[in-house]
Amino acid sequence: MNKLYTGALLGLAIAASSCGSKKIKIESINNRQQLDSVIALLPKTQVKVDSIPVRVLYMHLKGDFTFYGQPVKEFSIQTKDEQLQACTFDIEKGASDVLQQLENENGTGFKEYSNPILSWSTLPKKIQFSVQDFDGDLLTLSNKEKAAISLYFNNPVNNRITNIYKEIPPVTTTNDYQLEVDNSECGYRLYVNDFLVIDHAGARTLGVTADINPYLVKGKQQKVTVELLPGNDYDGNPRNRLHLESVVHVALKKSSKRSMFSSVVFDFRTPNADSMVREDAHSSRYIRASKFYGQLSAKVDHPFETDAVPYELPCYAAAVTDIRTIPDAKEKILAHYRKLQQAYLEKDSLQLEKLLYPLEKNLQTAWYWSKPIDGQTRWTNIMDKAREARDVKLEENVVLYTTPDGHFAKLLPAVYNKNPAFYLSKEDGFYPLDYYVNIDKNGDVQFAID
Amino acid sequence: MKKKLVLYLLFPISFVACDNPAPEKKTEKIHLEKVNSNTDILAENPEIKLVGSRGFSYDFNDERFMQFYDLPVKNLHISIVDDQQHIQRLAMDLPKDKEAVNTLKTQLNKAYGQPGEDAGNDFSAFEEGDVLVWKGKDRLIAMITSKDFATAAKIEKAPKIDILFVKPEETNN
Incomplete structure (x- = not known):
């Protein structure tokens, strides 16, 4: 292991001299080996191990560090199973400059809350920047303010699944299609382009949803099929034949990561007619009477069009x-x-x-x-x-x-x-x-x- | 062992490497006075990061990238109509700055005429304070300020702008 650290030290020295800086940049630590190289440079007195629960290691490091040019005197770091988990530290001043550098490198931060906290999700890590002891906002932020930084490491993996993105051709549309289904007194199976998407036996269920992108075929022409089944009644008892009110209501919505709005692609019910039924001597009510009342089952096809699906x-x-x-x-x-x-x-x-x-x-x-x-x-x-x-x-x-x-x-x-x-x-x-x-x-x- | 040594030599090079080339910042400022009920803010500003549930409501919290007339605003809340295809309401916080708020009143007077009261109770039901309402062809614009806004030395609660988009005929009442 000594040889390894010697190698790390040597590499660090070469690289540091090539960039004209001896300070260690925290922003460039992305994995355990890089952390070990940093530790190898520090005197033992500047490395404090807090506690070692099973497979987890907490450490505090003191030294001459920087984060995007601002001095950092110490940071805490957590590892688990030999991999970096999280790192936290404070920057005493220069919050505005650090923010600008983070955004220059990683794009505009994501501000989830009204407080001055921003985050970036990058491949090696998630970065969180928050301004400390500050009543102002990002418009009034200056270099007088101090910031707290948290880094959550992703420890990227290189395998066939993580590299699939390289095989996917870029497209201009990113539509997401979602079905929403209500049924009355029947069970149903719902298919998209003959793939079974929902298998539902219970009666009177509202708002069952299914995301259907993987079942769509290339182009615009698609098909949804509703199979009406006797299913179970509201108490869970099985029925033998389709009940009078065996109606399924299906709507398809389209949304996109590039739009605030959604739209309805279609909204249809399986064939039925309004019918009045007498409940007792004094009252009656309208129901949706299924065309398929009394049958063992029934199938209804509903062709529909999407925006052109770009992939096969x-x-x-x-x-x-x-x-x-x-x-x-x-x-x-x-x-x-x-x-x-x-x-x-x-x-x-x-x-x-x-x-x-x-x-x-x-x-x-x-x-x-x-x-x-x-x-x-x-x-x-x-x-x-x-x-x-x-x-x-x-x-x-x-x-x-x-x-x-x-x-x-x-x-x-x-x-x-x-x-x-x-x-x-x-x-x-x-x-x-x-x-x-x-x-x-x-x-x-x-x-x-x- | 040799392989490992080479790896250890290579790792530090990346972490003291000189700065990466800076990507261009693409986020543009949203001019909220130009938004109408059909404006798809996300489609027009693909770089902004909205928080919320698609098709229902959104928040946008980055005060650096939005303004109402010439004023920087904060904590934008966007409500979507049930049809999921139109904006129903935009609510935002104004700076705690009397002069800026009075300038905004002048700008709204110029654009929409003198304000009235919240006759339809469209805003008072949601917010406590004094409410002034300007009527546009497709919108009601309410400014909500605390009761002591005119007299208080220091403003504690941020004044708000709440825009309700309406069909043209609804503002004629």
């Missing part, structure tokens, strides 16, 4: 096999789900990266996640899920739902269940993992669409 998801090129023609398709798919189950349970990052890469590529394309920080966020979410997992459950009694073209399939519980066929349970809820799969030309199963 990569899974369409990979999904060349008709899953229905493979005799042991269900077993193959189950085996693939089990691999993911194992990977999550063992928190196996390599296997998670391998299994989820095709899925993530489709998702990041569908949601226009094309910035480096988006890929990092997705990977962090995956590993957070793995860490939070109390259990990963694959239902025993499942059936295979296949899209009508045979190219995509997902597992569904054989009997309606409020949980999906495959999910990760954590302390305060669950994450569905029942992704659609496709089978490529080599016969390999891949996760395709969430």
Whole structure:
């Protein structure tokens, strides 16, 4: 280890002399190795280790530091599992200059509150700048004021999932489409372009929503299908046939990260007619009487147009096999789900990266996640899920739902269940993992669409 | 070990490296007197960072990038109409500066004529204080000041501007 620190010292000295400065710039510390290089330069008396809980280390460092040119005499830093977590320090004056430098380097800060606190999310870290002991605002901020800085490190990971953003072609639209569904006395299944999006058995539920970008196809022409089912009554008892008031109301909204406003793309109800029913000798009421009253089920297609969707998801090129023609398709798919189950349970990052890469590529394309920080966020979410997992459950009694073209399939519980066929349970809820799969030309199963 | 040594030699170079080239600041100042109910502030100013729920309401807290007439304003709140396609209301804090506020009154008088009372109770229901209302073709503009605004030596509570966008015929009553 001594050799390593010697190397670090040597490198630091060379680099420092090349820039004509001996002060250590805190803004350039982005990972553990760089921190270790700093520590190696400090006398032992200037490094104070506060406490060492399990895998967590708190340190206070004193020395001749700077942050964007302003002197900093000491800072506190926290590491966890050998990685940088957070760093905090004060700047006694020069708040205005520091802010200007931060904005020159990272763009305009995000001011979430009325207090003079700004933040920047960059790839290596989130930076938070707040002015201390100050009654004014950013318009009156001067260099007399002192600032407190907090750095929260991201520890960027370099893998296939975090690099997907490089494979996504830039687009000019970033529309997000969301369905909102109300139903009366029926259950329903709702499909977008034949992908099952919502499976809902309960009667009289308002405001069930689903984000549908991943189910949209390239171009403008799309289709939503409502399958009316007898479902359960309001008390949860199953019905045998469609109730008189079996009506589903579907609206689609479009929003964009580049607009304050949203718009309604369509708003329709499954066929019905207002009808008056007598409740007793003295009263009657109007209801929405379904055209399909008494049937076992019914399907209603509703074509609609979106703004031109600019992408074709990569899974369409990979999904060349008709899953229905493979005799042991269900077993193959189950085996693939089990691999993911194992990977999550063992928190196996390599296997998670391998299994989820095709899925993530489709998702990041569908949601226009094309910035480096988006890929990092997705990977962090995956590993957070793995860490939070109390259990990963694959239902025993499942059936295979296949899209009508045979190219995509997902597992569904054989009997309606409020949980999906495959999910990760954590302390305060669950994450569905029942992704659609496709089978490529080599016969390999891949996760395709969430 | 050699590989690790090379890595350690390389790491410090990045953290004492000379400054990166500065990206250009793109955020422009929003002139709130020019906003109408159809103005998509985010579409016109893609660099601003609004806080809030898409299609319902937003806050914009960066006083450096907004003004009402010539005055810097703070704590902008934008309410959206239920159709999610129009602005219903803009509320903002003015500086605690009597002279600046009086200058603004003069500018509003020039643009909209003399103010009246809050006859429709459109603003008094939300804010305590003295309310002056200017009527425009598509908007009611209220200035809300504390009761002691004219006499107090030091203004404690920031005066507010609250703009309610209305259909043209609604302001004729």
